[in-house]
Amino acid sequence: MLREERHRYILNEVKIRNRVLLTDIAQQLAVSEDTVRRDLQQLNERGKLKKVHGGAVANSFHVYTYREDQIYAHEHKIEIATKAIQLLKDGGVLVMGGGTTNLEVARLLPEHLHLTVFTPSLPIAMQLIAHENIETIFVGGRLSHDAQIALGGETIKTFSHVKADYCFMGTGNLDATQGLTEFDWEVVQLKKAMIETAQQVVVLTISEKINSAQRFNVCPVTEIHVLVTELDLYDPRLTEFSAKGLNVL
Amino acid sequence: MLREERHRYILNEVKIRNRVLLTDIAQQLAVSEDTVRRDLQQLNERGKLKKVHGGAVANSFHVYTYREDQIYAHEHKIEIATKAIQLLKDGGVLVMGGGTTNLEVARLLPEHLHLTVFTPSLPIAMQLIAHENIETIFVGGRLSHDAQIALGGETIKTFSHVKADYCFMGTGNLDATQGLTEFDWEVVQLKKAMIETAQQVVVLTISEKINSAQRFNVCPVTEIHVLVTELDLYDPRLTEFSAKGLNVL
DNA sequence: AAAAAATATGTAAAATCGTGCACAAAACCG
DNA sequence: CGGTTTTGTGCACGATTTTACATATTTTTT
Incomplete structure (x- = not known):
């Protein structure tokens, strides 16, 4: 080791x-x-x-990077990504956030699927351009060193002009009462803007991040439409969410 | 083996x-x-x-691309990049185009140098975020599948708001009479916008691309301020350019 | 205050690294 | 074609790093 x-x-x-x-x-x-x-x-x-x-x-001063977790729960992430992809319809418009699970989605997208994807994440954009039938629009801005995504006012402003069918939210902590939370204020702002764009908000998360919360609130559970995890449909950890009307996969 | x-x-x-x-x-x-x-x-x-x-x-900053092996003339590119970096002053604002030579620049930038960099190139942005002291602004837009850069109206519009000290132009063909040329019309538009932003236009090119031309014209030689190649300063291929007032490195 | 847990420090063994060198293969050149 | 130079590889050896264990010290808990 x-x-x-x-x-x-x-x-x-x-x-x-x-x-x-x-x-x-x-x-x-x-x-x-x-x-x-x-x-x-x-x-x-x-x-x-x-x-x-x-x-x-x-350390409250340190922003935890999104790449430090790239090795872990990889199997789960593939599973989640596979489930999430089945939600997509040909010709749709998708907004993708950062995180390694979304990176997996980008990697596993079937070649034949036609999509327009908006994303502020560098690695995801990199992955997406490998797909011929996907039109990728990188939402630019100041790049965060750790998260490898664009942040800041310009980025958020750009998203306000986007109307998407789906929004795939990656990493973040999810709690039944607190809703979706984040530890970085700037990321919170960005995620809020992304959620605004989409008709269907899909949260992809490994079970480890369920029922844990961070400092800042992104949105309540009620604003999320679909929750995708690696868990079985009848897992007790999910009942609270399905009770609140979420479509759980 | x-x-x-x-x-x-x-x-x-x-x-x-x-x-x-x-x-x-x-x-x-x-x-x-x-x-x-x-x-x-x-x-x-x-x-x-x-x-x-x-x-x-x-290496979380490295992009594992498929066309990986552009190691062609790699030594020369390192040489060019090293020369070009010496032009930069601490605290400056830089606009970087695409191309493998610029990628080399991004990789070799000294850690201590403070810069603000605007770029529409994904691989270069990916490389730049490895540097703590460099603020990278990705100029977003629709991503070209093969060039791995953002193109289109939005991208160009964004550049029109940027005022930079230097513009590092990568690949492209350079001819003493025709000036800088390109084969892709959209790239031409983008490069024009990038040249507009900067006080000093620096063209990085390996000698092979000197005295050859493509279909579309980006700018005349007179709009270029510095030319960086791997050639010796007194190489006959460069005399025409230095005669026209270019600073040749 | 005593007991338990955690830490700091020193040490020795093992693993890993850097360097110089010899040798062979490949590339270069006249 | 033969000779030279360059490059790549493996080996030896000392230096360095890493790790686990032993022991003493500090901190926390009871």
Whole structure:
């Protein structure tokens, strides 16, 4: 196990759970506690997390990147992407957010499908131009170093002129009462604008992010139309959402 | 086993697994670890992956494209890029076109240099966000499938609001009498708009494209301020340009 | 205050790295 | 074609890094 892998694993855990225990990680990664301790020290020095007695917590000043989680739950993401693609109709207009799950969607889009896609995400745009029948419009703006997406006023303004059939929202935390939440204020603004564009708001998320919340609110659950996860349809974690009228896949 | 084969194998492994162990590869390819180490070093220098202790991990900034192997005249491009970078001043505003030479510029930009860069090129934007001190603004629009850049009216309109110190123009054909030419009408429109933004127009081109012309005219030689090539300063192919007042590097 | 947990520090073994060098293969050149 | 240069590869060796364990110290909990 490379140090880099451990670091990514730890950061991902911190990002999802907001805190980690040193002993847990040592066990999960099958390395000594000393090694984990050193890892946490290094990540602490780089400002990626805040080391505390017994483990570490999220650093409130650090924006957690969307690429640190690219290795994890990859199987699930493929599954989610596959389900989500089935919602799309030929000739439709789609707005895609960032995140690795949406990247998977972009990769798995069938070649024959004709679509017009608006996206502020660099990796997703890169992936989309491989498809001949997809017209990709990159919604430009100032690029965020970590998230690899365009942010800021210009980007949001551009979205306000778009009318789309679907909006595929990627990463973010989803809670039945709090709704969709984010840790980065600028991303919140962008997501709000994207949701506005679309008739159908589709949230793609792995179960880990369900029933957890971040600092800022993007929208209530009622504004979401479809929820796509890797879970079974009758999983108890989903009942609250389907009760609120969401179409759960 | 050719080096090229090993490189491909390694990159493919990285792409699939997101990480590789040096010892594994040495075994799988039946070569010494030293050789693999050197391979990883080279791939690291080219920005294709990130070398770490014990192996390598995927470089999240690298775009794994299909037309990967434009390594043609790669040495020259590095040389040109290095020269061109010396023109830049800290705190400046730069407009970058597409092309592999500009991609090289983006890759080789020194970490300490503070810049604001406007570009319509996806791969270049992808490369630029790796630099902490560079603010990248992607000028969005409809993406061209083959050129991997944004084209069309919106893109051009956005550039009309930009005032830059430099404009780095990449690929294109340059002739002493015809000036800068292109074969794609839409690219011509875009390049014109980009030239308009900048006080200094810098053309980066390998010698092969000098004294050849395409169908459409972008601008006369007189609108170009600096010409950067891999050639010696006193090469006969350049005299015509320096005679017309171009600063030749 | 004592017990438990977590941390800091030192050390030794193992893995990995960098460098110089020899040798072979390939490319170059007259 | 033969000789030279260049390039790539493997090996040896010392230097460095990484890791796990042992032990002492600090912090937290009871």
